[in-house]
């Protein structure tokens with residue numbers, strides 16, 4: 323008789339609850355900003371997308387894990403075709419993005435100044451389960467904004483209805499073609515040349531080194547019109563429609579798809595432009611200025627997506643901590659594991675509030691409801707929020723993976739991809755250093771800092787007594803930042819300290835916003851948020867080195 327052997331232990335997998343209703347910050351944040359009536363009108367779509375994100379989309383994402391876009395350059399008979407096939411997850415993501423109006427909402431403007439908040443609340447739910455389909459969406463949104471701001475009526479009438487469509491049949495995405503082999507930070511070195519054609523259109527010749535939405539119907543591209551001088555001021559912004567009437571790429575060759583660390587669902591291509599027909603968007607010079615609206619929008623998407631990745635990783639880690647037993651108790655009951663996760667939640671909550679402040683300011687600016695102080699704060703926050711949340715995301719997601727032990731390192735749990743994808747957030751749309759210099763040199767820092775201090779001051783004004791230490795830490799960090807800038811140090815020291823300065827501004831404002839958030843909650847609901855305030859202060863907000 324064989325001995326009775328107990329079945330081997332099988333660990334149950336982490337599960338997600340509704341991504342909206344289970345979010346510890348977003349519903350309360352929306353209630354504070356939108357009020358009960360407007361939120362009640364918007365909540366059904368948030369609950370619906372939250373359910374999809376935690377269920378069918380999350381399942382599809384895991385089933386799609388090994389799929390990647392493919393590039394077929396030649397047909398069997400030797401014709402160059404450069405066809406890119408996307409994965410099933412991305413095809414479903416596009417369908418849902420159009421259905422939920424992720425690039426339509428801010429242009430329909432049904433909620434006025436709060437339209438951006440509605441849009442990005444949905445993006446927050448959509449992003450972590452769609453393998454960075456938010457990349458083409460961000461550029462599509464940015465292209466619509468750029469064309470509108472440039473006031474080019476013909477292009478607006480032609481392209482914006484596609485970019486903001488709620489009809490899958492007419493929806494277009496857009497690329498942004500800026501980076502060349504010569505540099506993505508210093509785009510003024512771009513080599514792509516533009517020559518006038520004899521049909522009223524221009525022809526572009528050059529090589530674009532990173533183009534992420536390689537399947538897009540259109541793109542906004544920087545190129546140097548013949549006869550223009552060197553540097554960024556000699557570049558112009560061009561509108562490119564990628565395919566001709568027969569659906570063939572028009573003067574564009576896809577040389578290869580990048581073999582990347584992460585974002586592997588994103589078909590990032592190297593393109594050769596060989597006589598690509600193009601139209602000027604806004605004059606023969608000033609292209610880097612004309613494309614700024616694109617960067618403002620994509621940096622806002624980047625900030626929200628950073629917060630959203632953190633939230634997703636922590637939702638999984640929290641659930642796992644309740645299921646996984648070690649030393650006789652669920653991980654969730656082990657003091658040090660709880661401590662570790664709570665510190666990460668504090669970072670995530672701070673990042674969420676900072677990203678959504680950026681969203682709020684952007685929405686009010688687009689509605690013409692932003693005063694001078696708000697405008698100065700927005701200019702400073704665009705680089706500061708993007709760089710602060712991007713760095714937090716990589717750290718939080720890395721720690722969240724460790725909270726799964728070895729499982730966090732195993733591909734078919736679907737966890738490692740989160741870290742690889744998160745790593746792009748501090749790189750594209752401006753690296754940490756480049757954005758820190760942007761904040762220091764190009765954002766009108768004195769006015770921005772004064773506006774930021776006033777906003778933090780308002781946030782801390784009625785701080786609950788128990789949050790006094792956290793409030794003091796936020797104030798002290800901002801005062802230190804202001805002292806560090808005055809009197810102006812030498813230019814080299816200022817540049818060298820720009821990253822510490824920008825991160826201090828970002829983290830101190832996060833802490834102030836978290837104190838405001840906790841104070842605004844009913845006393846019975848305040849405990850967890852108040853705990854995050856103390857933790858964020860303890861994790862360190864003042865990074866300035868004198």
Ligand SMILES: Cc1cc2nc3c(=O)[nH]c(=O)nc-3n(C[C@H](O)[C@H](O)[C@H](O)COP(=O)(O)OP(=O)(O)OC[C@H]3O[C@@H](n4cnc5c(N)ncnc54)[C@H](O)[C@@H]3O)c2cc1C
Pocket residue numbers: 497498499500501504505506507508532533534535582585590746749750751752753754755756759
């Ligand atoms: C997955 C992916 C997709 C992308 N998609 C697109 C796209 O669709 N369209 C597009 O146009 N671009 C795209 N990019 C390019 C991206 O925007 C650039 O890689 C980025 O802007 C950095 O440019 P670079 O790679 O040339 O690095 P560099 O500009 O060479 O920078 C190298 C390093 O030097 C630092 N540095 C540069 N200047 C300074 C300075 N003044 N002071 C201090 N440090 C400095 C940077 O911080 C960085 O660490 C994509 C990149 C990736 C990774």
